[in-house]
Amino acid sequence: MESILNNRRGAIELSMTTVVVIVLSMTMLILGLTLIRTIFTGAQYNVQSINDKVRGEINSLFLENADQKIAIYLPEQKAAIKQGEAYGVAFAIKNIETTTQKFDYSVTQEVGGNCPTGTTPQNWILVGGKGTPEVTSGDTYYGLIRIQPPLTAPLCLTRFKLTVKNYADTFFDVQVQ
Numbered sequence: 581m582e583s584i585l586n587n588r589r590g591a592i593e594l595s596m597t598t599v600v601v602i603v604l605s606m607t608m609l610i611l612g613l614t615l616i617r618t619i620f621t622g623a624q625y626n627v628q629s630i631n632d633k634v635r636g637e638i639n640s641l642f643l644e645n646a647d648q649k650i651a652i653y654l655p656e657q658k659a660a661i662k663q664g665e666a667y668g669v670a671f672a673i674k675n676i677e678t679t680t681q682k683f684d685y686s687v688t689q690e691v692g693g694n695c696p697t698g699t700t701p702q703n704w705i706l707v708g709g710k711g712t713p714e715v716t717s718g719d720t721y722y723g724l725i726r727i728q729p730p731l732t733a734p735l736c737l738t739r740f741k742l743t744v745k746n747y748a749d750t751f752f753d754v755q756v757q
Contacts, residue, residue, distance in 0.1 A: 635722055638672045649674055649748040658753040664731040666706065668724045669752060673744055675715040684745040686710040687725055693753075695736035701754065704729045705740075729756045 638651050653670040661667040673683050687709045689701040708725040715721045725742075733756050743749040 635672075638670065638722065639720070647676070649676060650742060650744060650750045652742065652750055652752050654752050657751065658755060659727070660755045660757055661727060661729055662757050663729055663733050663735075666726055666728040668726050669708075671723050671725065671742060673713070673715065673721045673723070673747075675717055675719055675721075678717055680714060680716045682712055682714045683721065683747060684710075684712045685723075685742065686745075687740050687742050690739040690741050690751065693736060693738035695738045696734055699734055699736065699738075701729075701738045701740070704733070704754070727754060729754075
């Protein structure tokens with residue numbers, strides 16, 4: 581009889597241990613998920629804040645010159661990019677016309693620089709190399725050109741030209757490091 585009671589006591593202790601482990605596990609899971617959500621919410625806010633600051637800087641470029649139609653946000657119009665790493669070049673097109681316009685833009689590699697013959701910097705453009713945004717009068721279109729030189733890219737300087745068909749153009753340089 582006593583052995584049956586000991587077995588039941590062991591079974592009750594085992595089930596109590598299981599319940600405690602489950603409660604602690606669920607608590608840790610909930611705390612972990614809350615921490616992850618907090619981190620990602622903060623990261624999302626930081627990215628939005630950075631985007632707003634870049635837009636603000638681009639807008640200040642337009643304020644410096646009221647007739648300016650295109651602005652690129654790069655110090656000295658030059659991007660220093662490491663081999664194999666992606667880099668975003670922010671730009672804006674301001675519609676100074678009196679009507680809504682579609683702006684056909686493209687980014688092309690210019691002849692020149694010190695990249696060896698046979699190098700194809702045009703292929704370094706991942707996204708944002710062309711587009712046709714529609715911009716209402718007085719508004720500004722903000723875009724991003726994502727450039728990534730391959731790991732085998734030579735260490736050189738090349739120039740890219742941002743052209744808005746029948747509107748304006750500008751340039752920026754890419755220095756591969």
